[in-house]
Amino acid sequence: MKQGIGLLFWGFFFVLIDINVMRIDLIPDFIGYFMVLTGVKKLEAQGLAFPRVRPILILLAILSIPGTIQWGTINLIDQGVQPTSLFHLGILSSLVFMSLHLMVGVGILQGLRKQALEMENQSLASKGQQGIYSYTVSTFLLLLIYPFVINTSLYVGTLLFIGIGIAYIIIQLIFLFFLRSFRISL
Amino acid sequence: MKKKWLIIGILLVSISWIGNYTIFAAKQLPHPLLLKHYYEIPINVDMMSGTIDFRLSYLVNRNEEIDITGIQFPGADWIRKTSSHNVQIYNHYLLKTMYLSIDVPLLKEDKKMDDWLFKNVTVYLSNGQTKTLPVGEIRIVKAKESELLEQMAGGGSSDQTGFNQWEANQPLKIKDVQISSTKPVDAWLKISVNGKPLTQDIFPVTLAKGKRVQFNYEWSFPGQDANGFHLYQVNAKILGEGENRQPFLRSMYVQYFPYFTNKEINDVAKQLRGEQQ
Numbered sequence: 001m002k003q004g005i006g007l008l009f010w011g012f013f014f015v016l017i018d019i020n021v022m023r024i025d026l027i028p029d030f031i032g033y034f035m036v037l038t039g040v041k042k043l044e045a046q047g048l049a050f051p052r053v054r055p056i057l058i059l060l061a062i063l064s065i066p067g068t069i070q071w072g073t074i075n076l077i078d079q080g081v082q083p084t085s086l087f088h089l090g091i092l093s094s095l096v097f098m099s100l101h102l103m104v105g106v107g108i109l110q111g112l113r114k115q116a117l118e119m120e121n122q123s124l125a126s127k128g129q130q131g132i133y134s135y136t137v138s139t140f141l142l143l144l145i146y147p148f149v150i151n152t153s154l155y156v157g158t159l160l161f162i163g164i165g166i167a168y169i170i171i172q173l174i175f176l177f178f179l180r181s182f183r184i185s186l
Numbered sequence: 187m188k189k190k191w192l193i194i195g196i197l198l199v200s201i202s203w204i205g206n207y208t209i210f211a212a213k214q215l216p217h218p219l220l221l222k223h224y225y226e227i228p229i230n231v232d233m234m235s236g237t238i239d240f241r242l243s244y245l246v247n248r249n250e251e252i253d254i255t256g257i258q259f260p261g262a263d264w265i266r267k268t269s270s271h272n273v274q275i276y277n278h279y280l281l282k283t284m285y286l287s288i289d290v291p292l293l294k295e296d297k298k299m300d301d302w303l304f305k306n307v308t309v310y311l312s313n314g315q316t317k318t319l320p321v322g323e324i325r326i327v328k329a330k331e332s333e334l335l336e337q338m339a340g341g342g343s344s345d346q347t348g349f350n351q352w353e354a355n356q357p358l359k360i361k362d363v364q365i366s367s368t369k370p371v372d373a374w375l376k377i378s379v380n381g382k383p384l385t386q387d388i389f390p391v392t393l394a395k396g397k398r399v400q401f402n403y404e405w406s407f408p409g410q411d412a413n414g415f416h417l418y419q420v421n422a423k424i425l426g427e428g429e430n431r432q433p434f435l436r437s438m439y440v441q442y443f444p445y446f447t448n449k450e451i452n453d454v455a456k457q458l459r460g461e462q463q
Binding site: 087095136137140143144145146147148150151152153154 | 203205275277
């Protein structure tokens with residue numbers, strides 16, 4: 001089980017980290033998602049249940065493939081893609097990724113919480129429950145605020161954009177810490 | 187987690203996204219929009235070379251998808267666009283200014299008429315389209331300017347006040363200042379001469395050689411007067427006579443280039459969209 005949770009941890013960590021060299025992500029997100037998928041499979045083989053998580057992970061892995069290469073806004077504009085289309089595409093893809101991540105994160109937390117209850121580890125189960133609430137509420141809040149970026153001044157919009165980005169990274173880090181503490185308590 | 191709260195959350199997020207996108211879409215301009223310009227530009231017929239510059243303001247969407255790349259004043263090839271730059275970025279729009287120059291020698295060769303009035307211009311857009319857009323009323327007039335008065339200083343402020351200072355090159359009398367504009371501006375423009383409001387009572391203003399006269403002006407558009415959304419360049423004609431009683435004319439620019447808040451620029455865009463669809 002430790003190995004399965006380790007795969008979840010490193011998979012999500014790889015998704016969070018981007019190292020771009022010559023416009024190519026050296027740690028592509030789809031590798032991270034496949035690691036999570038492998039972890040989920042391993043854990044399910046050991047009796048844990050993560051309903052609906054696997055198909056969403058496959059979808060995330062596929063959707064993240066184009067993001068491996070940083071296309072570069074200027075190149076796309078040169079090829080006739082309108083800046084607004086790129087801007088909207090960027091925001092829309094964030095919406096899709098954040099929503100799918102939320103479903104995967106909550107699905108995994110629910111599965112781990114159930115396991116903690118079966119192990120009669122009340123403290124870990126209650127941490128899991130808190131994790132589900134905070135992960136869901138904070139992601140929903142960010143999703144609620146995010147579209148205001150398009151209707152505010154450049155200054156406020158940039159601050160919102162950066163603020164949401166930082167907040168989202170913090171949420172993901174908290175999620176990673178939960179996975180780590182679950183692994184340690186096994 | 188209760189399903190009810192999840193549904194409420196999804197509903198709120200959906201409302202936020204749909205609402206914001208609806209507002210964003212409603213604000214988008216189909217193409218750049220020219221603000222209204224009411225200019226009278228005097229051209230000194232004694233000018234042998236050089237250019238007279240003026241500027242036009244226009245609005246584009248903030249992402250600058252479509253911009254103006256060229257402009258043509260009908261029948262006036264002697265007006266050329268020289269440059270353009272961003273003035274201010276608003277929530278949805280970018281206010282831009284393009285600079286144009288009148289090639290004076292070429293204009294003097296154009297013998298068709300003594301003054302020109304432009305109400306529409308043709309603009310060339312970055313998406314390859316060409317549009318004819320209303321520009322307000324821009325009149326270019328030939329004038330014979332005197333050297334008896336020489337401009338020494340001038341300036342304007344963002345509070346829409348400004349001044350012009352002139353020095354007499356010989357003893358002279360200023361007998362009148364006539365405001366010539368393509369749109370009546372009496373209600374919005376106040377001018378004073380050496381601190382006294384501009385009325386017929388103050389004339390003549392007598393100046394010894396080397397003495398200066400100062401004109402101060404102030405623009406004011408009370409309330410939400412939409413006329414304050416336009417740009418003005420008024421030709422204030424200083425009329426008088428020199429020491430040998432020879433009449434003279436000197437043209438003085440009195441300009442109004444407004445600053446807009448975000449709400450005002452939204453009103454401007456709404457008004458222009460109605461007219462320039």
